[in-house]
Amino acid sequence: MGSRFNPYDNNGGTCVAIAGVDYCVVAADTRMSTGYSILTRDYSKICQLADKSVLASSGFQADVKALQKNLSAKHLIYQHQHNKQMSCPAMAQLLSNTLYYKRFFPYYAFNVLGGLDSEGKGCVFTYDAVGSYERVGYSTQGTGSTLIIPVLDNQLKSPSPLLLPAKDAVTPLSEGEAVDLVKDVFASATERDIYTGDQVEIVIINASGIKREYVQLRRD
Amino acid sequence: MFRNQYDTDVTTWSPAGRLFQVEYAMEAVKQGSAAVGLRSRTHVVLATVNKAASDLSSHQRKVFKIDDHVGVAIAGLTADGRVLSRYLRNECINHSFVYEAPLPVGRLVVRLADKAQVCTQRSWKRPYGVGLLVAGLDELGAHLYYNCPSGNYFEYQAFAIGSRSQAAKTYLERRADKGRPLRHQGDAAGEKLTSSICTVAIVGIGEPFHIISEQAVQEMVDALETREEATAEQSGGDMQDESGNPDAAAPMEEI
Numbered sequence: 053m054g055s056r057f058n059p060y061d062n063n064g065g066t067c068v069a070i071a072g073v074d075y076c077v078v079a080a081d082t083r084m085s086t087g088y089s090i091l092t093r094d095y096s097k098i099c100q101l102a103d104k105s106v107l108a109s110s111g112f113q114a115d116v117k118a119l120q121k122n123l124s125a126k127h128l129i130y131q132h133q134h135n136k137q138m139s140c141p142a143m144a145q146l147l148s149n150t151l152y153y154k155r156f157f158p159y160y161a162f163n164v165l166g167g168l169d170s171e172g173k174g175c176v177f178t179y180d181a182v183g184s185y186e187r188v189g190y191s192t193q194g195t196g197s198t199l200i201i202p203v204l205d206n207q208l209k210s211p212s213p214l215l216l217p218a219k220d221a222v223t224p225l226s227e228g229e230a231v232d233l234v235k236d237v238f239a240s241a242t243e244r245d246i247y248t249g250d251q252v253e254i255v256i257i258n259a260s261g262i263k264r265e266y267v268q269l270r271r272d
Numbered sequence: 273m274f275r276n277q278y279d280t281d282v283t284t285w286s287p288a289g290r291l292f293q294v295e296y297a298m299e300a301v302k303q304g305s306a307a308v309g310l311r312s313r314t315h316v317v318l319a320t321v322n323k324a325a326s327d328l329s330s331h332q333r334k335v336f337k338i339d340d341h342v343g344v345a346i347a348g349l350t351a352d353g354r355v356l357s358r359y360l361r362n363e364c365i366n367h368s369f370v371y372e373a374p375l376p377v378g379r380l381v382v383r384l385a386d387k388a389q390v391c392t393q394r395s396w397k398r399p400y401g402v403g404l405l406v407a408g409l410d411e412l413g414a415h416l417y418y419n420c421p422s423g424n425y426f427e428y429q430a431f432a433i434g435s436r437s438q439a440a441k442t443y444l445e446r447r448a449d450k451g452r453p454l455r456h457q458g459d460a461a462g463e464k465l466t467s468s469i470c471t472v473a474i475v476g477i478g479e480p481f482h483i484i485s486e487q488a489v490q491e492m493v494d495a496l497e498t499r500e501e502a503t504a505e506q507s508g509g510d511m512q513d514e515s516g517n518p519d520a521a522a523p524m525e526e527i
Contacts (some may be wrong), residue, residue, distance in 0.1 A: 132337070132361050202397050 064247030
């Protein structure tokens with residue numbers, strides 16, 4: 053009788069990523085919650101794993117932190133062995149394998165990996181908790197994802213993966229337009245999702261490097 | 273005299289209380305090409321002479337980055353050095369993962385020494401045939417250690433290992449109290465110096481461990497030569513064996 057120990061908790065939050073022709077935008081809100089309470093308004097869900105790879109994860113932040121540390125350590129080993137940084141597609145595979153490794157006690161982390169591929173084009177990879185992943189033009193995960201994804205579908209019109217020949221998954225939007233879109237979707241999600249709000253951290257990856265931007269959101 | 277009877281097994285003592293296999297392993301280090309290390313209060317510099325197996329092959333890597341704050345230069349069996357470098361890198365990564373802080377150099381060298389010691393006390397193993405100059409930075413400052421196959425380690429202000437290291441060591445001992453590490457590094461290598469045959473690496477406060485590019489090393493060598501020529505001219509020849517002109521073989525080498 054009574055409740056068993058629950059190893060997981062959901063700290064809420066939403067992550068979004070959009071791939072462009074030569075850039076990638078990865079964004080996440082900075083609110084960390086538990087139950088109906090706010091733990092902090094100022095927590096980053098975004099981690100830069102490599103030169104051109106940025107991971108945003110919502111879910112159980114303790115598992116997210118462990119996952120980020122795990123991947124960073126593996127990346128360091130890769131650099132020692134290969135004398136170069138991991139490419140984003142390589143990191144995507146590594147993340148998938150790392151998640152599946154814990155198939156029977158998963159990381160409660162809903163991930164979106166964004167960056168530039170070896171050709172310099174934007175790429176976004178979206179995951180489930182056990183490592184199933186797909187390269188897409190845009191994605192969102194977390195408590196506000198159901199509110200955001202139909203808006204992105206409408207605005208970005210990603211090609212179907214069933215098309216032959218395969219069409220590029222990147223959006224024709226410019227970097228500035230993509231960032232504005234991200235700000236809009238977060239503002240919308242904040243309205244109706246209680247776990248999303250406070251601030252959105254927007255990371256932009258392009259050929260010249262990584263830029264970070266913060267935008268205030270509703271704090272209620 | 274009795275060396276041949278007691279030198280088969282690393283676990284066999286000689287009557288004189290020596291482990292010949294361990295001493296033979298240290299001999300392998302002396303046969304390797306030179307590696308030199310030098311430290312100041314804020315920086316540590318490593319330099320190695322790169323020997324190529326033949327004119328057609330590439331040079332062997334003798335300097336390895338272990339972590340942002342630690343690097344090693346090796347002399348002896350390069351394969352053993354590579355394997356130990358992998359071990360050191362793993363130790364640093366594991367420590368950083370758990371403690372979110374860099375592994376202090378002093379602790380790293382102890383672990384390495386203990387690992388080497390194991391191989392001196394197992395009949396089915398052999399000692400590592402490589403000596404490592406470990407250069408690193410921690411909260412206590414800059415450190416240079418020498419780890420040898422016996423499992424011993426010592427901290428040094430400056431040290432050299434490998435072939436013709438005695439010349440370098442003598443040179444460094446004479447200049448023990450002077451500063452400007454990099455200048456002495458170039459002289460101490462004692463060979464005809466070109467950037468293609470030597471590797472120089474540095475770690476310091478605010479400067480993560482990195483190997484200096486060939487171009488930058490060549491510039492330093494050139495600057496060194498012009499400075500040495502100028503000093504030689506000024507003092508008119510009696511500086512000959514002191515200046516350690518990198519173009520000529522170090523005088524002590526004739527031994």
